[in-house]
Amino acid sequence: MGKDVIIACDFAGRYETIRFLEKFGYRRPFIKIGMELFYAEGPGMVRELKTRGHKIFLDLKLHDIPNTVGKAMASLSKLDVDMTNLHAAGGSEMMRRAVEGLTRPDGTRPLLIAVTQLTSTSEQRLHDELLIGASMEETVMSYARLAQASGLDGVVCSPLESPRVHEGVSPSFLTVTPGVRFADGDVGDQSRVATPARAKELGSDYIVVGRPITASDDPLREYERCCDEFIG
Numbered sequence: 001m002g003k004d005v006i007i008a009c010d011f012a013g014r015y016e017t018i019r020f021l022e023k024f025g026y027r028r029p030f031i032k033i034g035m036e037l038f039y040a041e042g043p044g045m046v047r048e049l050k051t052r053g054h055k056i057f058l059d060l061k062l063h064d065i066p067n068t069v070g071k072a073m074a075s076l077s078k079l080d081v082d083m084t085n086l087h088a089a090g091g092s093e094m095m096r097r098a099v100e101g102l103t104r105p106d107g108t109r110p111l112l113i114a115v116t117q118l119t120s121t122s123e124q125r126l127h128d129e130l131l132i133g134a135s136m137e138e139t140v141m142s143y144a145r146l147a148q149a150s151g152l153d154g155v156v157c158s159p160l161e162s163p164r165v166h167e168g169v170s171p172s173f174l175t176v177t178p179g180v181r182f183a184d185g186d187v188g189d190q191s192r193v194a195t196p197a198r199a200k201e202l203g204s205d206y207i208v209v210g211r212p213i214t215a216s217d218d219p220l221r222e223y224e225r226c227c228d229e230f231i232g
């Protein structure tokens with residue numbers, strides 16, 4: 001899989017999701033399903049969207065003991081998604097077991113991406129609540145290297161962090177980047193944003209775009225604009 005635009009389908013249920021995707025006509029964009037939709041509609045929703053021809057990033061951010069995560073990943077593996085994720089904070093053993101659980105009998109598996117530190121965690125909270133003494137940047141890079149050493153394929157990060165991850169971990173370690181906004185668009189609650197064109201220059205492998213597409217009157221036009229800027 002090469003560079004692609006992933007639409008964050010942050011909808012409450014099946015009805016809203018299908019109504020939204022019908023606006024794409026014959027196009028079948030790569031989509032992200034998060035906890036909101038998955039917990040509302042369950043695995044049947046993932047199967048339905050796969051059957052309709054979408055690639056799926058299942059964003060459930062697993063974090064539990066290695067045995068539980070390994071077995072949960074084995075269940076997700078049967079859903080045949082294209083990408084899924086976990087929290088690197090679960091440690092190397094949990095990540096290794098996740099890779100094992102996700103691997104299909106034929107040796108293939110969905111891409112597995114690590115969340116390092118949530119963007120909602122401030123440097124202060126990192127120190128005061130999580131009692132992590134290292135800086136945010138050191139923590140993120142250390143978790144990214146641990147994820148790579150554990151066999152994962154990449155991390156979720158800001159497009160602005162892609163160059164550092166590619167330099168500090170490996171050029172082939174994937175960066176999946178939310179926080180994308182058009183130059184003339186609303187930033188909303190995102191703080192460290194880049195345009196799709198800038199994300200491309202910075203070397204993002206996948207951009208995850210939600211509201212600039214989902215809240216538009218013409219989602220297909222905005223999606224195509226994203227693809228033109230990011231993929232070219």
Ligand code: C5P
Nearest residue numbers: 008010119178179190208209210211212
């Ligand atoms: O609507 P918007 O483009 O901001 O959506 C971005 C998507 O990426 C949302 O689903 C959001 O939860 C997710 N995300 C993020 N920042 C992170 C990790 C995930 O915005 N650090």
